[in-house]
Amino acid sequence: MSQVLHFRLIAKVISRISFIIAVALLISAGVAVIYKEAVLPFVYSLLLSVLLGVGLDFVSRRTEKKAIIQRKDAFFSVTLSWFYVSLLGSLPFIFSGAIPSFVNAFFESVSGFTTTGSSILTDIESLPKSALFWRSLTHWIGGIGIIVLFIIVMPSLHEGGYHLFTLESSVQEKIHPKIRSVVQRLFFIYLLLTGLETILLLAGGMNLFESVCHSFGTIATGGFSPKNTSIGGYSPYIQYVVMIFMFLSGTNFVIHYNLLKRDFTKIAKNEELKFYIAVTAIIGVVITLLLVFNTEKSVEESFRESFFQVISMITCTGFATEDYLLWPKIAWMIIFFSMFLGGCSGSTAGGIKMVRHLLVFKNIRLFFNESAHPQAVFRMKLNGNAINETTNKTILSYFSTYFLVFIVGSILLVTAGLDAGSAASSAATAMAGIGPGIGTVGPASNFAHLTDAAKLILTFLMVLGRLEIYTVLVLFTRNFWKD
Template identity: 70%
Template structure:
């Protein structure tokens, strides 16, 4: 019987990932020396990652040049990769003693690489600068990893119909023969956004270390901050800068690509970006009015607080400038439901994604039009392209699966002793990669008080949500392991 999976191809992917992680750890070694801190935890972890990379390299060294990775191998490689880097990323926390518990360290590391931003740390500022830098760097690595995965890798595996149904076919055609060059351009855009935000934050009086860490967390829509108060202790100028770059991080990176290429007509024709901005500004204005009229806050403060929190939640970043649980109940309930929105497809944001919601509303509109005109054939379109019914069904199935996993995750967390609000929001924030929730895990709290089972459940939900659910769940089906 033919081999189900090409282990050498998977080993090749694992070796490259190991070398990338070791390189990131060596950068952190430099940060440790810069601040006269113990570099040992990063050196040890880097050597471990290099050793794993070399082992995987030798396992795959006889791989034929013409062997191409299949969908099965891609799904397994991606899932294993995110678990592996989360486990490896936890080692500096454990070895340094910053987070001695394995479960807590694994939770923090997975939260970083999945760009979730949920934390078990109770006094962030007490940790060494090198540990805080590594914590923020995990965001940045995870962010560019997910962008390259769903914009460059998946289309080459003919998975574009499901994962990237918002992209124009012309863009996918360009990607397939030029995977390396497009990946390099996306990395260039990612680095440029990070550098630009760092400069703007420096201009606002933030020091270089904090500027870089916050830029890592913003562009990657991650949310880890080296400060206990997140962004709340900074000036309004800083908050507006972070707000702007969270919005940019939550946009489809294809939009940034088109902007660099000066293809403005394609940006204008993109329905998802218009829907994304409409939702953000709509919710922001509603909460602004609520804070102004019901909470009695000044208009500028109401505007800044509401839009910062809305953008942070919708883009799944998780930074905070206010405790929204202290807002009128109507306002923080909107924040809870916003946890199910997500940013744009092909962005660093998590969640269900705006294009799926847009397509859902288009389905509702088509249903009513077909009810009024039974003989009419009404095609479903997005960005001017007709959506195949098979793709449409996949999207609707994804929405159902997402909500089903959310319900199961909430139930499991509730069984660990959490109240209903905390359990539900913990599941929602983990799956969408947001960070804070409601109940006892709000923006002014953390996840330290959760049981070990609850933390492991959330860690699994983080990776599951980050990889679009099906990528992970398919590994648990019997057919996946058959020829």
């Protein structure tokens, strides 16, 4: 008799994740030693992670060597993995006493691994440096995708692992037919971008600890900063560096790969990249002009603050240089709507993604063309390739599902004690993985004042948004559990 899910395979996946987290905790313990801080919170967390990994590995040993993870297993494994790593990630906060409340520690951990960047911390700089490093490291791990990382050390999944890869990172275009090769190349690019930004931040006078933490947060498009003022207290040079790397991190990593290969033809043909650049430029210029003519800011300051916040919102990073709620009302309203944009597919950015917005515009244009020329036959294309009807319907239905979840999430947050504006903003920023929102959860505030119920709702929305909704919601359908 067959079964719906292959639990031994799933246990194998989770065990590998446990060992990856153990390595990350070991690195953080090293940071605690360097700064002469308490090491035991990381040691306890590490031991628990290893014990769970060994236990799960023992359970999975009867798995057939040729067993391949199927699509249902992938859906379940991916969703379970994000909640599992978040539980492990909350342990150092709890054991160290940095965040003694389980709900708060879990919220911070989920926010880290999903690269959301929302925080319950009211005084970030009061935490030990090792805890702040761990907090930023959760971003970095979540950015490349812990699901992608374990594929590197888990060749036994074979091509079945591609299900996990596409579900987590939205990469639909293969660079190489072998998935392991794809992941290795993307991981190299991820490391390269992290290293380059760290060097440039050091060159701007930022110390090594803060350079590494901010690079983790930037490349992962997460937004956790070890400073209470985020990027606001740093020089214009550092703000420009962070701005550039946020934009690069919101770009499809296939573009970076083609750039390294000097395959400029493919880059030039990529319509999503052109759309991403155009949308960012238009919104940035509009807000720059609003600041120039409605505030006392200089042109350069208006340009820098405008484009920094626009790129931060569109890429769902969440870094801030100032409180945009103090800008003219129309400016921060545009910022709010930017929360629904998202970066490119195949990037570390969250949100709806630029390619989906682009295809909506293509559908609108197709509708007008067909209305004007009812006898003509039009075919919608992306990057020169025809988009079939099934794919197109899936894209359009995603918008409906996304906004339906957003509305339901907002209503639930209102019932949990938030005002309507803060509820809508919190739901939007959690689903898109941005961090700060509007109202009482704006860039000058945080999520500490929310009720535990509201925080738990938001943690679910963070994971839901990070995994692009369907991956999680499919688990709640009756057909999923049918053999």
